[in-house]
Amino acid sequence: MATSTSTSLPQVEPDSRMVNALSVVPGLVLLAGIGYAAKVLERSVNGYAKAHHWTFPNIEYVLWAILIGLVISNTLAIPKLFQAGIATYEFWLKLGIVLLGARFVLADVLKLGGISLALVVVEITLSLALMTFLGRLFKLKPKLISLLAIGSAVCGVSAIIAAKGAIDADDEDSSFAIAAILALGALALFTFPAIAHSLHMNDVSYGLWAGLGVDNTAEATAAGALYSDAAGKVAVLAKTARNAMIGFVVLGYAIYWSRQGQAEKVTNKAAFLWKKFPKFILGFLLMSLLVGFHAFSKGQVSTLGNLSKWAFLLTFAGVGLRTNFRDMSKQGLRPFIVGALGEILIACLTLGLVVGANRIWGL
Amino acid sequence: MSSEQNSTSSSKRNLLSLDTWAVIVALLLALAVRFDILKNVPW
Numbered sequence: 001m002a003t004s005t006s007t008s009l010p011q012v013e014p015d016s017r018m019v020n021a022l023s024v025v026p027g028l029v030l031l032a033g034i035g036y037a038a039k040v041l042e043r044s045v046n047g048y049a050k051a052h053h054w055t056f057p058n059i060e061y062v063l064w065a066i067l068i069g070l071v072i073s074n075t076l077a078i079p080k081l082f083q084a085g086i087a088t089y090e091f092w093l094k095l096g097i098v099l100l101g102a103r104f105v106l107a108d109v110l111k112l113g114g115i116s117l118a119l120v121v122v123e124i125t126l127s128l129a130l131m132t133f134l135g136r137l138f139k140l141k142p143k144l145i146s147l148l149a150i151g152s153a154v155c156g157v158s159a160i161i162a163a164k165g166a167i168d169a170d171d172e173d174s175s176f177a178i179a180a181i182l183a184l185g186a187l188a189l190f191t192f193p194a195i196a197h198s199l200h201m202n203d204v205s206y207g208l209w210a211g212l213g214v215d216n217t218a219e220a221t222a223a224g225a226l227y228s229d230a231a232g233k234v235a236v237l238a239k240t241a242r243n244a245m246i247g248f249v250v251l252g253y254a255i256y257w258s259r260q261g262q263a264e265k266v267t268n269k270a271a272f273l274w275k276k277f278p279k280f281i282l283g284f285l286l287m288s289l290l291v292g293f294h295a296f297s298k299g300q301v302s303t304l305g306n307l308s309k310w311a312f313l314l315t316f317a318g319v320g321l322r323t324n325f326r327d328m329s330k331q332g333l334r335p336f337i338v339g340a341l342g343e344i345l346i347a348c349l350t351l352g353l354v355v356g357a358n359r360i361w362g363l
Numbered sequence: 364m365s366s367e368q369n370s371t372s373s374s375k376r377n378l379l380s381l382d383t384w385a386v387i388v389a390l391l392l393a394l395a396v397r398f399d400i401l402k403n404v405p406w
Contacts, residue, residue: 094385099392283386287393299403300396306406307392 020084027085031092034072034317035310038064062225062316066189069320078321089318093218094280096311100236101287102296102304109288112234115361116208116241119353123212124245126349127153131342138338143169143262146253147177148335152342154250155243155278156181156216162246162276166254168263176332180339183328185219188343189319193226195351203230205358211238212350215343218319221312232312240281247276 042061048054072078078086101109128149135145147169151160157178164174192214196206206227214220217239224235251272257263266272291301328336379387395401 091381091385094382095389098386098389102393279380279382280385283382283389286386287389290393296393296397303396303402303404304393306404307396307401309406310404 024085024088027082028088028314030082030085030321031089031314031317034068034320035061035065035313037068038062038313038317041068060226061313062222065313065316066222066320069317070186070323071320073321073324074326086318086321089218089315089322092311092314092318093221096221096308096315097217097236097240098280098283098287099304099308099311100233101284102291102301103233103308104237104288104291106288106292109237109285112204112208112237113241115357116211116238117244119208119212119350119357120238120242120245122353123242123346123350124153124249127342127346128249130345130349131338134338134342138334140335140338141173143167143257144173144176144335146257147173148180148339148342150249150253151177151181152215152339152346154246155239156185156219158217158243158278159246159250163250163253166250166263166266166272166276167257176335177339179328180335181215182323183325183336184339184343185214185216186319186323186325188214188347189219189223189226192223192347196227202358203228204234205354207231207234208238208357209351209354210235211240211242212353213343213347214239217243218315222316222319225312225316240284243278244281246278247273250276 038061041064042059045059131149131152132145135148140148146167147160147163150163151157153159160174160177160181163169192210193206196209201209207224207230210220210223210227210231211234214223214235220235220239221232225232251266251269254263254266254272258265287304290296296304392401
């Protein structure tokens with residue numbers, strides 16, 4: 001997920017605006033094509049297996065979309081023509097999250113969001129400490145350690161991009177950290193649901209775990225949806241609570257590095273926090289509030305939920321398409337090892353947190 | 364174009380973030396659904 005601070009839809013002169021708008025069409029068609037193929041495959045493969053009495057795992061559209069994207073990005077060279085449209089998957093992710101707010105009763109948002117926030121504070125503290133320790137142990141560069149710690153504690157790529165400018169990190173460190181976080185996010189897509197199935201986790205517990213343990217918002221959303229629709233909803237909520245903390249964590253690091261004389265001083269902390277705050281969270285809460293005040297009928301809520309699913313379908317296709325293992329392997333092994341060790345430990349810690357929360361609050 | 368104009372157009376260019384666009388489009392879709400312009404979207 002990119003940040004509000006780093007990514008913006010460009011407002012350009014009228015003639016070039018048309019060219020820009022058209023440039024996203026090929027990639028967008030590719031995302032939609034993969035998404036539609038995933039839905040067709042889900043229906044037809046499962047239907048065929050059922051008709052022939054095969055014992056075949058029920059593969060959902062989420063996994064098909066990611067797999068098709070992965071196969072394309074890792075076997076074919078995707079022409080540049082498609083890149084602008086593929087990059088729109090971040091927009092569809094955020095649109096999907098805002099619309100998903102309609103499927104949450106405000107009381108659930110407050111209850112689950114409150115539990116998530118409490119767990120997020122513990123998770124962030126543990127993750128920052130753990131990644132800093134591992135980074136120092138493996139003698140990584142100090143700013144790379146900061147970026148890896150922020151990326152694994154808060155919200156993956158967006159946190160790294162937000163922190164890059166704030167702590168004045170160089171491009172190479174950011175690329176290392178982003179590659180490690182993305183590669184580990186891709187692995188989490190397959191490992192998290194498998195572990196949860198073997199532990200017979202319920203939807204809420206698993207959703208919380210995916211939201212707390214998977215770093216990137218797109219991957220956390222997909223990892224949740226791979227388990228079940230309900231788990232996907234909870235994963236988005238938990239991940240959103242985690243994203244809300246991005247400003248505080250980045251501010252802390254910015255102050256630390258400015259005191260070291262290696263980054264600019266933060267003069268207005270409130271403005272800094274607002275600039276880094278992911279605004280789509282406000283849209284998500286507003287949508288939930290509107291449904292709480294009965295602004296929509298039951299059928300209309302269902303329509304908004306379906307629109308959210310379509311937006312996520314494009315996101316999942318994009319997750320597969322932008323994951324290129326060859327490019328990631330070029331970034332070096334040490335940051336990846338630190339990231340992998342950290343992520344495994346964080347996954348275990350967050351699993352413990354969720355199991356503990358389940359005992360206390362009965363999720 | 365003067366540097367002042369450049370900085371003005373640059374700040375205008377970054378007025379709306381991706382997040383804000385997502386919220387705006389979502390609210391427009393919600394309005395379209397609320398007033399039955401968009402209904403029964405299948406899944």
